[in-house]
Amino acid sequence: MATAVRFDTIGIANRRKGSDQMKLNGDANKTTNKVLNAIFVSVELSRKTWLVTSLVPGTGEKLSRHTVMGGDIAGLLERLARLKQKALDRTDQSYPIIVIQEAGLDGFWVHRVLQAQGHESHIVDAASIAVSRRRRRIKTDRLDGETLIRALLAFERGEPRVCSMLRVPSPDDEDRRRITRERMVLMQERIQHSNRIKGLLFSQGVTDYDPLRRGRRERFEAVRTGDGRDLPQHMKRQFDRDQGIGKSGNTRLRSTLLEMAWLWLRHQPGSALSRWFNERVAQNGGRFKKVMITALARKLIVALWKYVSAGVVIEGAIVRP
Structure with a gap:
């Protein structure tokens, strides 16, 4: 004392x-x-x-x-x-x-x-x-x-409320934290892209389009401006970039996702995702493989997240015991 x-x-x-x-x-x-x-x-x-x-x-x-x-x-x-x-x-x-x-x-x-x-x-x-x-x-x-x-x-x-000392994690715990943090970064980027798309569409008189809803690409083709025009071509191209795996963000993570999608096609040819990819590519006469592999990567990461978090097995996938 x-x-x-x-x-x-x-x-x-x-x-x-x-x-x-x-x-x-x-x-x-x-x-x-x-x-x-x-x-x-x-x-x-x-x-x-x-x-x-x-x-x-x-x-x-x-x-x-x-x-x-x-x-x-x-x-x-x-x-x-x-x-x-x-x-x-x-x-x-x-x-x-x-x-x-x-x-x-x-x-x-x-x-x-x-x-x-x-x-x-x-x-x-x-x-x-x-x-x-x-x-x-x-x-x-x-x-x-x-x-x-x-x-x-x-x-x-032993004085109270002097300062807060951190609990230092183990190297393994610290490494596991990065997975969650990477996901948080991706979620924040998705929100930023979504808000930018909504803002640009609002400037054209469009208020009922949600870029995060299912079937957004199909619905996007039917979007018209408030005065009945098609969307400007430059704006359409920008939306195509924003709704895919963009060039901004974690470069290594993006490359890993694309490589994982190609490997999925090779090792899981009978899965629903692989069939979806092949059907889409066949509809375009074999073109746009690079565009479609990006879409497959996005679907695959969502499906894998459901498998890891909730145990939902990807349809048609071969799972080793």
């Missing part, structure tokens, strides 16, 4: 009087020595450099900052080893290292390396860290490092 009072008093003095940072660091360090007995490190990750801010036990110690080249994990581990040796030289005691970093584009690989080396590591949601609302907050890597150290100290003391 005395520890909490000490830090609250420091915080009030710092806000009211603008107290010297060295005093704050010294008091914080005394609390570290008496209660937590650890070396506290924050790492600000960026593409070019990593800023390492540390609070090492020892009387009169203050926050120290060092820079490591971005991606240099060996340099980071070396810096942590030096901090541990520094604390040992000053106090004749060996202290564990506790590291904190913000969640970001770097993912969780740095966290996993630190844990593999025996260090305690935390990843914090940056938006969950409380900041002063009295005035506009200056944001720099130096101040962010100090803020992370303070948040880590409070978190280790």
Whole structure:
């Protein structure tokens, strides 16, 4: 309890009087020595450099900052080893290292390396860290490092609602998440295409066409503008692109879907989807295979999704036991 009072008093003095940072660091360090007995490190990750801010036990110690080249994990581990040796030289005691970093584009690989080396590591949601609302907050890597150290100290003391630490998934769980995220991206792209089609049609006086309903291509041929004209040819070509597997979005996923459709025709020739494809191609005298394979890929991904999620077997498909 005395520890909490000490830090609250420091915080009030710092806000009211603008107290010297060295005093704050010294008091914080005394609390570290008496209660937590650890070396506290924050790492600000960026593409070019990593800023390492540390609070090492020892009387009169203050926050120290060092820079490591971005991606240099060996340099980071070396810096942590030096901090541990520094604390040992000053106090004749060996202290564990506790590291904190913000969640970001770097993912969780740095966290996993630190844990593999025996260090305690935390990843914090940056938006969950409380900041002063009295005035506009200056944001720099130096101040962010100090803020992370303070948040880590409070978190280790067990103070409530200080910040939210992330639950780091295993590599396998992280990889499985990408499947759902890819589907979410595709769903968002579909909504964007649908809204654009509706907007363009509305500008021509068409309000009763839904590009997501069954048989949309057949119904599209009968669409007329509000004044009775056929749709402009350029607009029709644009709709043909938007209603297929478009050139925008995930290129690798699109290529995979098309390749999967060709393989489906080869290995599942008796399925309903393969028969549908062959009938459509035969109606056009063997033309438009590339156009129809895109349509088959779209139907196939929907059918496979039903099979995976609900166990609905594709009609005519040969399923191995």
